[in-house]
Amino acid sequence: MAAATALAASRRGLRTMLLSFGTSRGLGTAFGLEAPLFSGPRGVPVGINDQLSLHEVDVAEELRLGWNSGQGGLAALVGSGLERVSAEEVAVTAEAAHIVTLLRLGEYVREQRHDLIVVDCPSTSEALQLLNTVSAMSWYARKQQAPTQPGRKARLLAASLHGAEASLEVRDRLKAVDELLHNPEVTTLRLVTSADTASVQETQRAYTFFNLHGAAVDCVVINRLAPDGEGADAELSRVQQPHVEKLRGVFSGVLLLEVSRQVGDVVGEVPLEAFAEQLYQGEDPVRLGEPQPLLGLRKDAVDAYLLEVRLPFVTKGEVELSRRGEEFVIQVGGVRRNVVLPRMVAQLPTSGARMEGDRLIVSFQKERGV
Structure with a gap:
C-alpha cells in the first residue's frame, strides 16, 4: 500500500521519499529490488525513479554513523556514562529504534528536498509507539527531575531530553518532528484493514487510539476483497460482505477505499501502478479528503x-x-x-x-x- 501510494505520487511529479522502519525490509522487494538476505547496502536511500527514493532505516547503521559524531548526540539516547562505549556495543532497543527513525524523518524534513514523505509502519502498535515516543520520554524526564523524587533514576533514554548540550539538541529535534506528526495540515494517517471480524475490531481500536493521541486519519482502506466471480470467490465475497457493510457504517464519517485481492504478487513498478490505479481511481493519492479537525x-x-x-x-x-x-x-x-x-x-x-x-x-x- 505504501509503495503504491509513493509511486503514484511520484508519477504526479512529487519528489517523494518512502521511509520504512522495522526488520522486514519488504519495500525494496515490492519494487523488485533483489538483495542478499543479510548483506548488501544497509540503511542508505535507493533511487527508484527520478522522483522517488526508498530508505529502509537500519537502526544499527544509524547508530554507527551518528554515535558521538556531534550531529545529534546519539550517545545521549541511552543515558549518561556511555562515553567510552562504541556504537557496535550498544543494545538496539525498541525505544532507540523509534528515536532513530524520528531523527531520520526530521533530517529529511529539514533538508526540504522532498514534497512528500510516506512512512510505512509495520503495525498499529509500532505506529502508536512511534507517535508516543517523545511524549513518553518527556514523562520520564519530568519524573527524573521532580524534586519530590531526588533518588529516582529515569529509565532508558530519559536523559536524552535534559542535561548535556548534545542531549538538548536531540530534544529539540525530536520535539520538532513530534509537532509535525501531530499537525493534521502536515501529517495524516491511512489505516489498512481486511474484511474479517478481527481486522474490523483492530481497525476500530486503532482509530480510537490514534484520535486519543491527537493524530489525524484521512482514510481507511479495505484491502484483499474477493473479486467478482464464481465458486470460491463468490463464497468469500459472501463471507466478507457483512464486514464490509460494518466498516462502511462505523466509518461513515471517514473516506473509505476498497480494493480487490490481487491475483499475483504486486512486485515491480508496473504492477504497483496498476494497484494504485485500482485503489485511487485516478484521484490524487495524497489529497484524498479532509480529516476531521483535531480537538484540544x-x-x-x-x-x-x-x-x-x-x-x-x-x-x-x-x-x-x-x-x-x-x-x-x-x-x-x-x-x-x-x-x-x-x-x-x-x-x-x-x-x-x-x-x-x-x-x-x-x-x-x-x-x-x-
Missing part, C-alpha cells in the same frame, strides 16, 4: 477551560481519568495519554467530565468564592 484545550469562560478529545467507539464507562498536578491522564483499554496542562489551566481544579457523542469533554474551572 480551549478557553470556555473566565477561569474556565475545556479539554476535548475525540474518542470514537468509546463509552464513558470505558474511559479512565486521573490527575496529578499539571498532568491529566486519559486511558482507554491498554492505551494511555498523559496531557501536560499549561500553567494557567494546571492551577484550576478539574470540575467535571462527560461524553458528548464521540467527544470526551473535561472541564477545569475555578471554584466559586475562591
Whole structure:
C-alpha cells in the first residue's frame, strides 16, 4: 500500500521519499529490488525513479554513523556514562529504534528536498509507539527531575531530553518532528484493514487510539476483497460482505477505499501502478479528503477551560481519568495519554467530565468564592 501510494505520487511529479522502519525490509522487494538476505547496502536511500527514493532505516547503521559524531548526540539516547562505549556495543532497543527513525524523518524534513514523505509502519502498535515516543520520554524526564523524587533514576533514554548540550539538541529535534506528526495540515494517517471480524475490531481500536493521541486519519482502506466471480470467490465475497457493510457504517464519517485481492504478487513498478490505479481511481493519492479537525484545550469562560478529545467507539464507562498536578491522564483499554496542562489551566481544579457523542469533554474551572 505504501509503495503504491509513493509511486503514484511520484508519477504526479512529487519528489517523494518512502521511509520504512522495522526488520522486514519488504519495500525494496515490492519494487523488485533483489538483495542478499543479510548483506548488501544497509540503511542508505535507493533511487527508484527520478522522483522517488526508498530508505529502509537500519537502526544499527544509524547508530554507527551518528554515535558521538556531534550531529545529534546519539550517545545521549541511552543515558549518561556511555562515553567510552562504541556504537557496535550498544543494545538496539525498541525505544532507540523509534528515536532513530524520528531523527531520520526530521533530517529529511529539514533538508526540504522532498514534497512528500510516506512512512510505512509495520503495525498499529509500532505506529502508536512511534507517535508516543517523545511524549513518553518527556514523562520520564519530568519524573527524573521532580524534586519530590531526588533518588529516582529515569529509565532508558530519559536523559536524552535534559542535561548535556548534545542531549538538548536531540530534544529539540525530536520535539520538532513530534509537532509535525501531530499537525493534521502536515501529517495524516491511512489505516489498512481486511474484511474479517478481527481486522474490523483492530481497525476500530486503532482509530480510537490514534484520535486519543491527537493524530489525524484521512482514510481507511479495505484491502484483499474477493473479486467478482464464481465458486470460491463468490463464497468469500459472501463471507466478507457483512464486514464490509460494518466498516462502511462505523466509518461513515471517514473516506473509505476498497480494493480487490490481487491475483499475483504486486512486485515491480508496473504492477504497483496498476494497484494504485485500482485503489485511487485516478484521484490524487495524497489529497484524498479532509480529516476531521483535531480537538484540544480551549478557553470556555473566565477561569474556565475545556479539554476535548475525540474518542470514537468509546463509552464513558470505558474511559479512565486521573490527575496529578499539571498532568491529566486519559486511558482507554491498554492505551494511555498523559496531557501536560499549561500553567494557567494546571492551577484550576478539574470540575467535571462527560461524553458528548464521540467527544470526551473535561472541564477545569475555578471554584466559586475562591
